[in-house]
Amino acid sequence: MQALKDRILAEGRNLGSGILKIDSLLNHQIYPDLMLAMGQEMARRFEGRRIDRILTAEISGIAPALTTGLVLGVPVVYARKLKPITMSGPVFLETAPSHTKGGEVNLLVAAEFLHADEQVLIIDDFLASGKTLLALARMVRSAQAHVAGVGVVVEKSFEGGRDLLRNTGYGDLQIEALATIISMNDGKIEFAE
Numbered sequence: 001m002q003a004l005k006d007r008i009l010a011e012g013r014n015l016g017s018g019i020l021k022i023d024s025l026l027n028h029q030i031y032p033d034l035m036l037a038m039g040q041e042m043a044r045r046f047e048g049r050r051i052d053r054i055l056t057a058e059i060s061g062i063a064p065a066l067t068t069g070l071v072l073g074v075p076v077v078y079a080r081k082l083k084p085i086t087m088s089g090p091v092f093l094e095t096a097p098s099h100t101k102g103g104e105v106n107l108l109v110a111a112e113f114l115h116a117d118e119q120v121l122i123i124d125d126f127l128a129s130g131k132t133l134l135a136l137a138r139m140v141r142s143a144q145a146h147v148a149g150v151g152v153v154v155e156k157s158f159e160g161g162r163d164l165l166r167n168t169g170y171g172d173l174q175i176e177a178l179a180t181i182i183s184m185n186d187g188k189i190e191f192a193e
Helices: 002-011 023-027 031-045 062-072 131-142 161-167
Strands: 013-017 019-021 053-059 074-078 091-097 102-108 118-125 146-156 176-183
Touching: 002 023, 002 031, 002 146, 002 176, 031 146, 031 161, 031 176, 053 131, 062 074, 062 118, 062 146, 074 102, 091 131, 091 161, 102 131, 118 131, 131 146, 131 161, 146 161
Parallel strands: 053 074, 053 118, 118 146, 146 176
Antiparallel strands: 013 019, 091 102
16 A cells, blocks of 8 residues: 555654554554545455454554444454453453563453454554464454454564464465565665565
């Protein structure tokens, strides 16, 4: 998606160690027109597939999941990192390492929002190591639902996340990235064609 790549090049910062700061367009500030265009493109890429709901992780996955859900006309559920007092009853709980926060984070979804036999599209901001997406996929399976596909705003292919998903039981899964970064060496950001 060229508009997204242009914004990343104009506003993103390579902080080293594989960390891409795109706070000005995804993680802290959002351009609604770009976010809607990303949701439309994501929905187009999964066109023709049955999708009953979208699952994401708070907080940066919510905006692209919401616009995709808007276009597809399906509800969006997000995994919480902290359990609020209003979350009662059974929950699905997974943990995943956080690249930017360091350490493990919890991902919790109330069982009432993931149903057996549903087709769940996972949408998130990044595909890097793949461990957060894998945790969300395990959550879907724990609900006896099915992962309909994975869509991300940015994939950092050099971190091997796609391979992790493919090698852990999701080999035939449709994985879509709106922008794929193949290198972040020497302070530069290089996209796949």
